[in-house]
Amino acid sequence: MLKAKTLFMASLPLLLMSSPLLANDTLKVGVQAPITGEYANEGQGIDQSVRLLAEQINANGGVMGKQIEVITCDDEGTAMKAAICAKELVNNEVKMVIGSYTSTCAEAAQPTYFKAGVLQTSDGTSDTLTQHGYWTFFRNSFPNSAEATFAADYIVTNKQYKRIAILSDFSSYADGLANEVEGAIKKLGGNIVAREKVKAGSQNFTPVLTQLKSKQPDVIFFAGYYSDGGLIRSQQVALGIKADFIGGDANDNVDFAKLAGTAAAGAYIINVPTPELLPYDLAKDFLAAYQAKYNMMPPSIWTILNVDGMRAFIHAMETNKSFDTKAAADYLHTLKDYPGITGPISFAEDGNRVGSGYMTYEIQADNSYKIVYKQ
């Protein structure tokens, strides 16, 4: 009896080792996203949509005969965990990584993927992401600077606000966006009365908002994430601050309106088109498939942008007829107008996605979005 048990225990490591050997002829795709934590909603959206795309590709025979295997690592939205995830995914021998949702997490993982020659695509909009010169990194969204130009134009030229307050959290995305917007507004001659920072996830924003109230702003621009933005909007109205609220792109999530409650109506959000507004057939098909599989819509456009990043990677490998990541990157750096779910995909030499189409939405009483300004 004891002998049988010992024998079993001894063979256990062998059994465990044999499974990756069997799975060696798959194309491994890593997902690095906040599956838990404050941005869980977005992280799960990225994971679900990558798995859906993988399923679709596998059903059509895979990539050059290889089935896609998705490996997910939860970075919890923290830089520390992101660095660990990067090592874990590289050890799992992934060829490409989709994620992460936040710029901070994407940036923390970048050097690891670069050293390992693993392709990475993220929706992070922080300008610094593409300034390190990593050939492995491709941004599937549009950088902060593009959004800042649009936002400043809307605030100063279109709405002609006289007393502008800018609020952000401390993250590299939000702080970066707020600084870009501040610069762009100053360039257009706008009057900024306050520039404050809040701590993401701290829930209580009334001290900062009360201080803002004394500056009598007629607009508050918030660069930061929806989980804070919704609460800030709600607390702003509760404090009787009669300023318009404009949220940056990361406020675009279904939870924003839920958190803001009745205060959501009348808030503005600046972002690229939401998934429902995408005019492309690819988008309609993908959203229908997503709805059918998960019985919900993707939480935001970010989910879909990440899927486009992955589609571009696979397109590059198929065109080159090789799984070599360097060759794929070289091809991608010159990619022009590859049809994407979120519009034509073109990459610049530094891995930035080219082109942008920002819009301003106003949230209606039924929490739907209405386009009020377009580029």
Place this chain on the structure above:
Amino acid sequence: MDIFLQQLVNGLTIGSMFALIALGYTMVYGVMKLINFAHGDLVAASAFVGLMIYTNVLGGSISLFSVIAVFLLTAVVIAIVGVLLERIAYRPLRSAPRLSAVVSALGASMVIQNGIMLLWGPQMRIFPDLLPQVYWEVGGVIISLIQVIIMLLSFILMTGLYFFIEKTKMGTAIRASSIDQDAARLMGINVDNIIVLIFIIGTSLGAVGGIFVGLYYRGITFNMGWQYGLYAFVAAIMGGIGNIPGAMIGGMLLGLFNAFIAGYVSSTWFYLYSPHCHPYCPTNRYSG
């Protein structure tokens, strides 16, 4: 001037929540000399239990009855969890070195936090608007119905607790157990029962605090207990841990401190002064 008063109202509101939560820490420490790290997570759990009771048991109808029922039922459920926690995680370690109990408390904290995640999912949940969104403007200061209820109910609970501890026989037994457990036993006090009582009171106050968090901020996440636990812990220390009126005052002071530092110094500097880990700290959970 009205900015000052507004910050005062806001500070007292969050201060009341901190104080309610801090009482659980300080009472447990007073008798058991144990820092119950799981307390913050019980607070988070109570927000989720309150949400579940509202949607699943009461069927999502808003009335005065459902508001009272949410508070009472949640307090009962969380008190039971608190008693179980004491029975499973702390009582077996009563005679062990104190560090073992602290490690057990940290473990219990993780179990509860992950338990919430498994039961209700990792994403943010939205707490229902149990109370109407009513605001009054008094001399330039905006005050909401929710704020009034938070301050009033906290005040009533805290005064009640104070008189219970100071004036009743049971309260005297609690005080005696916190001074010297062996001498209390010699006087015929069943210290085990006192500890159970402490857990019932402490966790149900925390449960009320947890529902306040949900009502006031609307968004609740499975790992928010860490943040409120930390605030309440600091409040309890400020008031002299083990000292019940001290924890109430400590909580209020911390709330006011929060409001005024952000209001008058700078929001950027705020996190250096507050117990909240400042933004560049490596253990910071949300670096964005």
